[in-house]
Amino acid sequence: xxxxxxxxxxxxxxxxxxxxxxxxxxxxxxxxxxxxxxxxxxxxxxxxxxxxxxxxxxxxxxxxxxxxxxxxxxxxxxxxxxxxxxxxxxxxxxxxxxxxxxxxxxxxxxxxxxxxxxxxxxxxxxxxxxxxxxxxxxxxxxxxxxxxxxxxxxxxxxxxxxxxxxxxxxxxxxxxxxxxxxxxxxxxxxxxxxxxxxxxxxxxxxxxxxxxxxxxxxxxxxxxxxxxxxxxxxxxxxxxxxxxxxxxxxxxxxxxxxxxxxxxxxxxxxxxxxxxxxxxxxxxxxxxxxxxxxxxxxxxxxxxxxxxxxxxxxxxxxxxx
Amino acid sequence: xxxxxxxxxxxxxxxxxxxxxxxxxxxxxxxxxxxxxxxxxxxxxxxxxxxxxxxxxxxxxxxxxxxxxxxxxxxxxxxxxxxxxxxxxxxxxxxxxxxxxxxxxxxxxxxxxxxxxxxxxxxxxxxxxxxxxxxxxxxxxxxxxxxxxxxxxxxxxxxxxxxxxxxxxxxxxxxxxxxxxxxxxxxxxxxxxxxxxxxxxxxxxxxxxxxxxxxxxxxxxxxxxxxxxxxxxxxxxxxxxxxxxxxxxxxxxxxxxxxxxxxxxxxxxxxxxxxxxxxxxxxxxxxxxxxxxxxxxxxxxxxxxxxxxxxxxxxxxxxxx
Numbered sequence: 001x002x003x004x005x006x007x008x009x010x011x012x013x014x015x016x017x018x019x020x021x022x023x024x025x026x027x028x029x030x031x032x033x034x035x036x037x038x039x040x041x042x043x044x045x046x047x048x049x050x051x052x053x054x055x056x057x058x059x060x061x062x063x064x065x066x067x068x069x070x071x072x073x074x075x076x077x078x079x080x081x082x083x084x085x086x087x088x089x090x091x092x093x094x095x096x097x098x099x100x101x102x103x104x105x106x107x108x109x110x111x112x113x114x115x116x117x118x119x120x121x122x123x124x125x126x127x128x129x130x131x132x133x134x135x136x137x138x139x140x141x142x143x144x145x146x147x148x149x150x151x152x153x154x155x156x157x158x159x160x161x162x163x164x165x166x167x168x169x170x171x172x173x174x175x176x177x178x179x180x181x182x183x184x185x186x187x188x189x190x191x192x193x194x195x196x197x198x199x200x201x202x203x204x205x206x207x208x209x210x211x212x213x214x215x216x217x218x219x220x221x222x223x224x225x226x227x228x229x230x231x232x233x234x235x236x237x238x239x240x241x242x243x244x245x246x247x248x249x250x251x252x253x254x255x256x257x258x259x260x261x262x263x264x265x266x267x268x269x270x271x272x273x274x275x276x277x278x279x280x281x282x283x284x285x286x287x288x289x290x291x292x293x294x295x296x297x298x299x300x301x302x303x304x305x306x307x308x309x310x311x312x313x314x315x316x317x318x319x320x321x
Numbered sequence: 322x323x324x325x326x327x328x329x330x331x332x333x334x335x336x337x338x339x340x341x342x343x344x345x346x347x348x349x350x351x352x353x354x355x356x357x358x359x360x361x362x363x364x365x366x367x368x369x370x371x372x373x374x375x376x377x378x379x380x381x382x383x384x385x386x387x388x389x390x391x392x393x394x395x396x397x398x399x400x401x402x403x404x405x406x407x408x409x410x411x412x413x414x415x416x417x418x419x420x421x422x423x424x425x426x427x428x429x430x431x432x433x434x435x436x437x438x439x440x441x442x443x444x445x446x447x448x449x450x451x452x453x454x455x456x457x458x459x460x461x462x463x464x465x466x467x468x469x470x471x472x473x474x475x476x477x478x479x480x481x482x483x484x485x486x487x488x489x490x491x492x493x494x495x496x497x498x499x500x501x502x503x504x505x506x507x508x509x510x511x512x513x514x515x516x517x518x519x520x521x522x523x524x525x526x527x528x529x530x531x532x533x534x535x536x537x538x539x540x541x542x543x544x545x546x547x548x549x550x551x552x553x554x555x556x557x558x559x560x561x562x563x564x565x566x567x568x569x570x571x572x573x574x575x576x577x578x579x580x581x582x583x584x585x586x587x588x589x590x591x592x593x594x595x596x597x598x599x600x601x602x603x604x605x606x607x608x609x610x611x612x613x614x615x616x617x618x619x620x621x622x623x624x625x626x627x628x629x630x631x632x633x634x635x636x637x638x639x640x641x642x
Contacts, residue, residue: 091486129562139454141462142478143563150482154475157463161471165412241450242464 001029003232004073006059006105007080009038011181012122012224015318016077019225021048026075027233035071038080059101060093065108075118075232076109078102083188084126087148098151103158110167119159119170120231123244125217127153127174128289136289138245138296145287156244164241171231171239173297176219176249176304180315189284193218196254197261197312200269201320209278212255215290219249219304220314227302234300248304250311251291260308264316322350324553325394327380327426328401330359332502333443333545336639337398340546342369347396348554356392359401380422381414386429396439396553397430399423404509405447405469412468419472424479431488440480440491441552444565446538448474448495449610457610459566459617466608477565485562492552492560494618497540497570497625501636510605514539517575518582518633521590522641530599533576536611540570540625541635548623555621569625571632572612581629585637 003020007013017036025031033051036042041056053071057064059080068076080097087094102121109115128136129145142153152174159170180201181194192209193216199206219227227247236243262270294302305311324341328334338357346352354372357363362377374392378385380401389397401418408415423442430436449457450466463474473495480491501522502515513530514537520527540548548568557564583591615623626632 133460139462141460144478144482145485145562147482147486150478153478157465157471157474157478161465161468164466165468241466242462 001026001031001075002033002035002071002073003031004035004037004068004071004076005042006037006068006076006078008036008042008054009040010079011183012178012221012228013038013042013077013079015221015225016079016228017042017045019229021045023229026229029074033071033073035068035073037068058097060096065101065104068105069108069112069115072112072115073117075120076105077228077232078105078119078121081122081152082148084146084148085187087151088146091147094147094151098148099154102155106158106162106168106170110162116166116169118232118236119168120228121155121159121170121172122228123152123156123172123174124149125174125176125246125289125292127156130287132289135291135293136246137293160241160243163236163243169236170243171234171236172244173227173231173302174244174246175224175227176217176247178221178224179218179311180319181221182315182319189281190216192281193254193257196257196273197315200261200272201265201312201316203272205272205274207276208254208273209276209281210254210285211277211282212258213253214282214285215251215253216285216288217249217251217290217292218308218311219247220311222314222318223249223304227304230302238300245296245300246292246294248294248297248302249292250305250308252308257308260312263309264312322347322352322396323354323356323392323394324352325356325358325389325392325397326363327358327389327397327399329357329363329375330361331400332504333499333542333549334359334363334398334400336542337400337546337549338363338366340550342366344550347550350395354392354394356389356394358389379418381417386422386425389426390429390433390436393433393436394438396441397426398549398553399426399440399442402443402473403469405467406508408469408472409467415468415472419469420475423476427479427483427489427491431483437487437490439553439557440489441549442476442480442491442493443549444473444477444493444495445470446495446497446567446610446613448477451608453610456612456614457567458614481562481564484557484564490557491564492555492557493565494548494552494623495565495567496545496548497538497568499542499545500539500632501640502542503636503640510602511537513602514575514578517594518578518636521582521593522586522633522637524593526593526595528597529575529594530597530602531575531606532598532603533579534574535603535606536572536574537606537609538570538572538611538613539629539632540568541632543635543639544570544625548625551623559621566617566621567613567615569615569618569623570613571626571629573629578629581633584630585633
């Protein structure tokens, strides 16, 4: 089993690499080779006696897709993307990175005779936009309100069409917001959802910019890696021709997040959260999906946390050291 | 008012040109110039004293999009496409014509400072695929089962994103199956829906390859032109950020088609229909959408026929000579 991870240096890519090494196999086949791709060179994993290649390249580089197919990886995880804010600020860069490089990869695969790898593409709940129902069903239309969401939605359509035609064997999974992210806060509007848990658990103050009634859609990094592994090994004929679907997650309010923090780390942790309302962040967050009916993913065996306590516990076990 | 029609030599393009000339205006502004584009040179209309340019070119020609924007048309109708069967048979040609040339046009417009024309793009109910509800709502997801439908769905997403960002002022309209098509039968699987009306009205025998219980979604060529005109002149801020929608139409069974033919042309016309079941055609047709709830288009003022008698009457008045 040869696995390629495009976007291996990111948080989820790194955790996926660790999980594959710990498992030593994927879908029952021994892990023999890893190709790790990112714009900064991913760290070659220690303690793996299979073949490892690390490739440092901008995925929008012309010709890179053809080079990547030369590895003939059995499974290709496509995690790399320009984030939402950057794709909005730089129109050309966003389309080149999130759409054109994805299509170039699919086309490079298509043009290798007899090569039909499993392609696991990470999409996003940003393919959905207001107006939204209380719970987003598996048949709700995609109405992205950002260029990033548009690029993800288009990649989903391409993936389904290329799969239907037998050029590759693809699945696109729409990840919930991933919390608790390890490391430092970033500039994303969603950063506080991790910060209000992570900072108090590390004895630091955290800022809450929205009302506690705000509801959102969550899964842990551990659950995200589980989705990717399951997507890589699932029999995709069970999906029919629509190869994109929303992953399960936990719909929780900020108040429920804080209550879980209190149960696990006590009132002194909760007391480290400073309520500093930010109308700009509050407005952005209100436009996001906050609950899903994921019957299709559930039936296919995808699993996420069912309480915020579990999400915090995953962070404590996997990242708090 | 300068109007460009890309795909002007086709049946709908030709009728749209005629309607614009008859009206002499669009949205209250006098029609001063027409640019007609198709892969065969469209016929320059007689009796129009404005400026007319006809351009014969394959829309996939590199550089054509930039040339087309030089006209600075106020309204651009995009009707040109490779049809479903051809896009399925020739993967590269389908994507080049139906997707890349559309995106090239949108990008050429984007790169002209201060130029934000109304772009009316004809999409298709082929963006939908089974499994389908009895009535397809305005929020049902797009699950195309052909490369053609995929290309149309992607063009819709691009149109909405480019409109949201202010690069153009676009609307994508999903046309029902257009009947009664004038002229000869073609190779499309849907051809018989027109044939069983048109041939008898012209005193010729027609073949019905499916059961009379088959239901489908129809509008006349006259209604299609009406959709295009309305789309060109509507205030699109009323649509919000989702600039694609299904047009109204008539859901009717083949039995209802035949009953209408009988009411208008008598039993001797109905007697000209030969039932010759074709399991291949029957299977294709069963995968198609057959009824819609078009509340959004209705609220925006789009209008279609409400009986098959009206559809036949439109053919008799406009095409039977």
